[in-house]
Amino acid sequence: MINVDDLVDKQTNLVSRRLYVDQEVYEQELEQIFARCWCYLAHESQIPNPGDFVSAYIGEDPVLVVRDSRGKINAFLNTCRHRGMRVCRADQGNAAAFTCTYHGWTYGNDGKLVGVPGYKEYYYEELDMEKWGLVPVAQVDTYKGLIFGTFDPTALSLQKYLGDMAFYLDCFVDRREGGSEILGGTHKWIMDSNWKFAADNFQGDGYHVPVTHISAIRVGFSGSVRRPNNYFGRSLGAYTGNGHGLNFRREPFEYTAGVLNDYMNDILPNMEERLGALRAREITPINGTLFPNMSFLGSPSHATIRVWHPRGPDKVEAWSWCIVDKNAPPEVKEATRLGSQRIQAGPAATFEQDDGENWGMCTASSRGVVSQQFPLNYQLRPAPDRFDEELPGVISDSPSERNQRGFYEYWAEMMACRPWR
Amino acid sequence: MIDYRSFVDAKQGLVDRRIFTDREVYEMELEKIFARCWCYLAHESQIPNPGDFVSAYIGEDPVLVVRDSRGKINAFLNTCRHRGMRVCRADQGNAAAFTCTYHGWTYGNDGRLVGVPGYKEYYYEELDMEQWGLVPVAQVDSYHGFIFGTFDAEAPSLLDYLGDMAWYMDTMFNWSEGGTEVVGGVHKWVIPCNWKFAADNFQGDSYHFPLTHISAIKVGFGGGAARRAEQDTNRGRGTGTSVYPGFGHGTTVQPAPPTAGDPAVNAYLQSTFPQVKDRLGELKAGRAWNIHGGIFPNFSYLGAHSHPTIRVWHPRGPDKIEVWSWGFRDKAAPEDVKEAWRLDLIWTFCMSGVFEQDDGENWDQCTVSSAGTVGRRYPFNFQLGLGHERRDEDLPGRISSSPSETNQIGFYDFWADLMSSERWTDVLAKQGNKSKMESRS
Numbered sequence: 001m002i003n004v005d006d007l008v009d010k011q012t013n014l015v016s017r018r019l020y021v022d023q024e025v026y027e028q029e030l031e032q033i034f035a036r037c038w039c040y041l042a043h044e045s046q047i048p049n050p051g052d053f054v055s056a057y058i059g060e061d062p063v064l065v066v067r068d069s070r071g072k073i074n075a076f077l078n079t080c081r082h083r084g085m086r087v088c089r090a091d092q093g094n095a096a097a098f099t100c101t102y103h104g105w106t107y108g109n110d111g112k113l114v115g116v117p118g119y120k121e122y123y124y125e126e127l128d129m130e131k132w133g134l135v136p137v138a139q140v141d142t143y144k145g146l147i148f149g150t151f152d153p154t155a156l157s158l159q160k161y162l163g164d165m166a167f168y169l170d171c172f173v174d175r176r177e178g179g180s181e182i183l184g185g186t187h188k189w190i191m192d193s194n195w196k197f198a199a200d201n202f203q204g205d206g207y208h209v210p211v212t213h214i215s216a217i218r219v220g221f222s223g224s225v226r227r228p229n230n231y232f233g234r235s236l237g238a239y240t241g242n243g244h245g246l247n248f249r250r251e252p253f254e255y256t257a258g259v260l261n262d263y264m265n266d267i268l269p270n271m272e273e274r275l276g277a278l279r280a281r282e283i284t285p286i287n288g289t290l291f292p293n294m295s296f297l298g299s300p301s302h303a304t305i306r307v308w309h310p311r312g313p314d315k316v317e318a319w320s321w322c323i324v325d326k327n328a329p330p331e332v333k334e335a336t337r338l339g340s341q342r343i344q345a346g347p348a349a350t351f352e353q354d355d356g357e358n359w360g361m362c363t364a365s366s367r368g369v370v371s372q373q374f375p376l377n378y379q380l381r382p383a384p385d386r387f388d389e390e391l392p393g394v395i396s397d398s399p400s401e402r403n404q405r406g407f408y409e410y411w412a413e414m415m416a417c418r419p420w421r
Numbered sequence: 422m423i424d425y426r427s428f429v430d431a432k433q434g435l436v437d438r439r440i441f442t443d444r445e446v447y448e449m450e451l452e453k454i455f456a457r458c459w460c461y462l463a464h465e466s467q468i469p470n471p472g473d474f475v476s477a478y479i480g481e482d483p484v485l486v487v488r489d490s491r492g493k494i495n496a497f498l499n500t501c502r503h504r505g506m507r508v509c510r511a512d513q514g515n516a517a518a519f520t521c522t523y524h525g526w527t528y529g530n531d532g533r534l535v536g537v538p539g540y541k542e543y544y545y546e547e548l549d550m551e552q553w554g555l556v557p558v559a560q561v562d563s564y565h566g567f568i569f570g571t572f573d574a575e576a577p578s579l580l581d582y583l584g585d586m587a588w589y590m591d592t593m594f595n596w597s598e599g600g601t602e603v604v605g606g607v608h609k610w611v612i613p614c615n616w617k618f619a620a621d622n623f624q625g626d627s628y629h630f631p632l633t634h635i636s637a638i639k640v641g642f643g644g645g646a647a648r649r650a651e652q653d654t655n656r657g658r659g660t661g662t663s664v665y666p667g668f669g670h671g672t673t674v675q676p677a678p679p680t681a682g683d684p685a686v687n688a689y690l691q692s693t694f695p696q697v698k699d700r701l702g703e704l705k706a707g708r709a710w711n712i713h714g715g716i717f718p719n720f721s722y723l724g725a726h727s728h729p730t731i732r733v734w735h736p737r738g739p740d741k742i743e744v745w746s747w748g749f750r751d752k753a754a755p756e757d758v759k760e761a762w763r764l765d766l767i768w769t770f771c772m773s774g775v776f777e778q779d780d781g782e783n784w785d786q787c788t789v790s791s792a793g794t795v796g797r798r799y800p801f802n803f804q805l806g807l808g809h810e811r812r813d814e815d816l817p818g819r820i821s822s823s824p825s826e827t828n829q830i831g832f833y834d835f836w837a838d839l840m841s842s843e844r845w846t847d848v849l850a851k852q853g854n855k856s857k858m859e860s861r862s
Contacts, residue, residue, distance in 0.1 A: 063794050
């Protein structure tokens with residue numbers, strides 16, 4: 001096992017570049033982080049009916065998320081127990097059972113092995129079918145429509161794992177009756193980047209926006225919101241523990257699309273009723289990451305959730321979705337959809353390309369043996385932790401790297417295989 | 422130190438997924454399997470004349486197979502002793518000597534270093550040319566025209582290595598006086614999968630056939646044999662007999678020549694069957710008609726009667742193979758029959774063949790899902806027909822009704838013995854003890 005204390009220096013806020021390129025570090029991450037943490041799988045709105053399923057991943061393990069015939073949501077390793085073939089090859093659909101295309105072993109949508117060709121004639125009824133069902137994800141749970149899973153049966157509960165992050169998540173996944181839903185399918189693309197550059201960026205990096213995205217902002221793609229003169233305005237960061245963090249606005253946005261301004265005003269009473277005045281009037285999530293690899297942009301002008309699937313130390317497969325209020329009128333959903341496609345949802349979106357270029361080069365340059373002697377700097381706005389009476393988490397003024405510091409601190413803790421706390 | 426033996430539990434029918442994805446296991450395979458076993462190189466019909474050569478591989482080592490000017494078949498590492506360049510860059514041809522394109526060292530087709538630019542002027546005649554010839558493959562031998570080679574001088578002879586498998590090869594490659602010829606060139610393609618998934622499948626996997634290839638069978642590909650296999654399966658009947666002859670090899674046989682899809686082929690098979698019986702004997706021709714199989718580690722063959730192909734699964738890392746595939750046929754068959762075989766093969770088992778694509782898709786996904794951090798903790802199941810093997814009075818090898826996974830588990834058991842043994846003598850002792858215990862029980 002790699003000693004991660006040599007890689008993440010909490011005193012000086014320096015992080016070794018080995019984190020982003022080293023195969024050994026990566027293998028340890030798959031075991032210690034992805035095979036233990038709660039990872040985002042799917043949204044309940046994608047599988048509303050019995051038999052509905054979607055494909056997912058936890059780390060590099062393919063996972064099948066399926067609502068069984070009795071309505072329960074299950075998740076399984078998507079690999080046949082006989083010879084390993086993926087038992088479900090589709091992205092999504094509806095099925096009572098899954099037949100492996102190699103030899104035909106068939107699993108019910110509750111994971112049980114229900115059919116084996118030649119069970120009588122060739123297996124002489126001696127195969128113990130009870131023992132050879134699909135491997136279940138050890139714990140599966142949902143939070144306001146978001147389905148998570150962990151392979152670690154000893155992991156703390158999802159509610160505890162999310163902790164204070166739930167307080168902020170509500171502001172965009174549960175702000176009105178009906179909650180949220182995924183609009184359309186999955187956008188997938190690959191970047192030549194370590195997964196942590198993406199997760200770290202969404203975690204709290206307000207710092208890069210006016211530089212990295214300047215050309216997009218200059219031509220008017222400024223996130224479909226009107227920016228205040230001092231750019232960051234009343235933006236804050238909150239590090240909510242367990243590696244999670246987000247940035248949010250301490251005031252409502254003014255959207256360039258009038259339909260969104262009207263809509264947010266219309267639902268304000270309903271939001272206040274559900275979330276209270278503070279969250280309804282004063283908190284608009286901008287960006288955030290749930291450890292390890294689920295990120296979101298919360299503004300209704302370009303709302304997205306995504307997972308950064310690791311594919312080796314220097315590759316990431318992004319899976320991205322557009323998320324909207326389920327009961328929003330069609331023109332509001334359309335405004336969100338268009339906004340998210342232009343800005344940040346997909347390989348051709350303006351902001352997305354800027355980011356991917358940065359992360360790719362950050363990864364490539366970290367490969368150099370000399371470059372590796374020089375750690376990365378996470379010292380932006382070092383300050384004693386600040387707490388707020390109303391707002392949960394460690395609060396910082398944006399831009400700050402407090403959230404990212406929390407992310408890597410938690411990363412180091414998980415990598416060192418310390419027990420769950 | 423990895424305990425390779427622990428990856429294969431032949432008694433329980435379990436095989437660890439790590440052997441299909443792990444880089445360290447793969448590196449050891451190149452040493453313990455490919456650099457020690459007899460590997461298929463080429464067919465004699467490809468190099469009939471002095472100077473004829475073909476390119477080949479043993480594992481990841483490029484090999485040059487050449488009939489020297491005196492008619493002897495040699496095989497050498499295809500790498501210049503000076504700076505390592507491939508001395509022969511062509512797939513096949515005829516040459517008295519091979520000149521390296523880098524600095525011009527020249528080797529005769531018997532492997533000797535015969536020319537060195539500046540031997541006198543720059544080497545001052547001090548280079549010992551005798552010592553710097555091409556590195557020979559330690560043992561080269563052929564059976565029914567199939568040329569094999571091994572880098573291990575201590576390996577048992579080819580005939581000992583083939584063992585009982587040689588007996589079964591007759592009904593695939595030696596029906597008639599003319600024997601077998603390999604046709605056309607080599608078909609090459611790459612599949613992102615571990616080499617063992619392919620070898621294991623050809624070794625004895627009749628189980629996948631009516632399922633994986635159902636769409637192709639339903640639209641009429643694969644001829645009478647495919648239809649019969651599907652009907653047999655629907656009736657809950659096996660498709661023949663699995664034979665594990667030992668040493669990791671495996672084959673599947675059935676009672677008589679199968680029905681082919683093409684009428685001309687069928688007529689030929691039926692009209693010549695009496696001569697085949699005379700040649701091979703009642704037992705072999707009547708009970709042991711070879712359908713498909715494999716010779717350990719990575720040589721496989723298929724369907725002499727309808728879509729005859731031989732191929733090698735060259736390993737290219739834990740998750741990649743390069744397939745080299747050839748058509749073959751009974752040399753004595755008339756032209757229309759040969760043409761029918763060629764067309765059937767192109768439709769079914771080549772890079773764009775309907776069956777080939779089905780298989781590649783399975784092996785690709787098997788490899789990917791076995792690499793998962795959690796997925797790899799769950800071993801594969803090889804319990805099909807486990808404990809129902811038998812010995813036959815007449816047929817050599819370990820017998821079971823097909824489909825079964827007897828052959829495959831034998832394949833992995835031999836793999837584990839090789840991987841965990843330093844020398845061939847240890848391998849032979851381990852295998853010998855097992856067959857002794859088996860015959861006692």
